[in-house]
Amino acid sequence: MSTTKIPSLNDYSATSLQSFFGILTSEFESDRSQAHNRDAFEALRVKWVGRKQGLMNEIGDLLKTAPPEARRDVGTQFNAFKKLVEAQCDFEAVRDEFHATMAQAGFPVQREVARGIDITLPGAVRTPGIAHPLLQTMEAVVKVFHQLGYSTSLGPQVETDFYNFEALNFPPNHPARDTQDTLQIAGQSGKPSRDRLLMRTHTSPVQIRSMVAGPPPLRIVIPGKVHRNDAADATHSPIFHQVEGLCVDTNITFSDLKGTLDHAMRALFGSAVKTRFFPSFFPFTEPSADVQISCIFCGGSGCRKCKHSGWIELLGCGMVDPAVFASVTEERRKLGFDDNAYDPARISGFAFGMGVERIAMILHGVSDIGQFYSGDMRFLEQFA
Structure with missing residues (x-):
């Protein structure tokens, strides 16, 4: 930006004032034509309207010597010139006016998103996300059963006592119904026992909902x-x-x-894994069993992870109790299904359930379940 010299003013006649401000306008427009970015506009503003060293201060001091009869014309032309300079030194105003003109003419306008962006710096790296290790494990388990012809069924996390306990053959005095084991929803005491809401303690209610919704055959995970x-x-x-x-x-x-289950365990943990079944008890299956797999860390020879037994307990299972089929049949009749689709004399079935966190801890050698919920990226990035 070139140095600007204020022209001399010999008298305050209309012709002299017109020439004086004409020269200043030409000088300013020359400087303005060289301003193409925010920094250049700031330099232009400091040069012309800066508070201490701006040219407008010098011009004002020069015009103060005007005789009284010429001050009105001098003041009018000076204010008009000052208004022009200040408007053209405002970067945002000039930019917005340009955008408006381009938009009115039908041209696309790319507006500035943020100030002070250095386009010479490398861009922000966006790391692609991955599934949480628990979701990875759950999807792996579900995939095994999809390959066996099972379909996926889902249900609400807030359940009624009927679907969570009653239909699954949990008697009213069963310990699982106690508030020490179950998270109850407040304000339910006025409702019938079967309609009271709670947070589901297992995904078994979806089994009941699926059977109530349709007749067998049924294969769901x-x-x-x-x-x-x-x-x-x-x-x-x-x-x-x-x-x-x-x-x-x-x-x-x-x-x-x-x-x-033997096939599923081999698909999840390797073809060398063995399974064994021990008698157990669950209210909704009879007979019931606990399933153990041979330790995947020591191959069954015994180590700290399997407590030197060579086996790891993994899940529970059993044949569906006829009392469950009776509850389903009764509920279907209440809903208008006049059939006997779940007659225990004609049909039978089995159910099983496993904890995803336990499988993930075994697969990845994690000793504390809380690490899955801590949100610590140092832990989660290991599974990327």
Whole structure:
């Protein structure tokens, strides 16, 4: 930007004032034509209207010597020139006026998103996200059963007592119904027992909902989040995930259950894994069993992770109790289904359920369940 010299003013006649401000206008427009960015506009503003060294101050001091009869004309032309200069030194105003003109003419306008961006710096790196390790594990389990012909069913996390307990053969005095084990929804005491709301303690209610909704054959796998009133420690959390399964058809036997789970465990943990079944008890299955797999860390020889037993307990299962089929049949009749689709004399089925966190801890060697919920990126990035 060139140096500007204020022209001399010999007298204050109209001709002299017109020439004086004409020269100044030409000088300013020359400087203005060289301003193409924010920094150049700032330099232009400081040069012409700067508070201490701006040319407008010098011009004003020069015009103060005008005789009284000429001050009105001098003041009018000076103010007009000053208004022109200030308007043209405002970067935002000039930019917005230009954008408006371009938009009115039909040209696309790319507006400035943020100030002070250095386009010479490298751009921000956007790291692609990955599924949480619990979701990865849950999807892996579900995929195994999809390959066996199972479909996925989902249900609400806020359930009624009927679907969560009553239909699953939990008697009214069962410990699982106690507030020490179950998170109850407030304000439910005035409702009938079966309609009271709670946070589901397992995904088994979806089994009942699926059977009520349609007749057999039925093969479903049910992943989802469940809630229990457990104190958080290394192996427990008030919120965790389960994958349950249900198969109902004619001539379903315990051998079908064993073959299905044996195949699933081999698909998840490797073909060398062995399974074994121990008698157990669950209100909604009879007979019931706990399933153990040979330790994937020591191959069954015994180590700290399997407590030197060579086996790891992983899930529970069993044949669907006829009392569950009776509850489903009764509920279907209330909804208008006049059939006997779930007659225990004609059909049978098995169910199973496993904790996703437990499987993830075994697969990845994690000793504290809380790490899955801590949000610590140092931990989660290991699974990228």
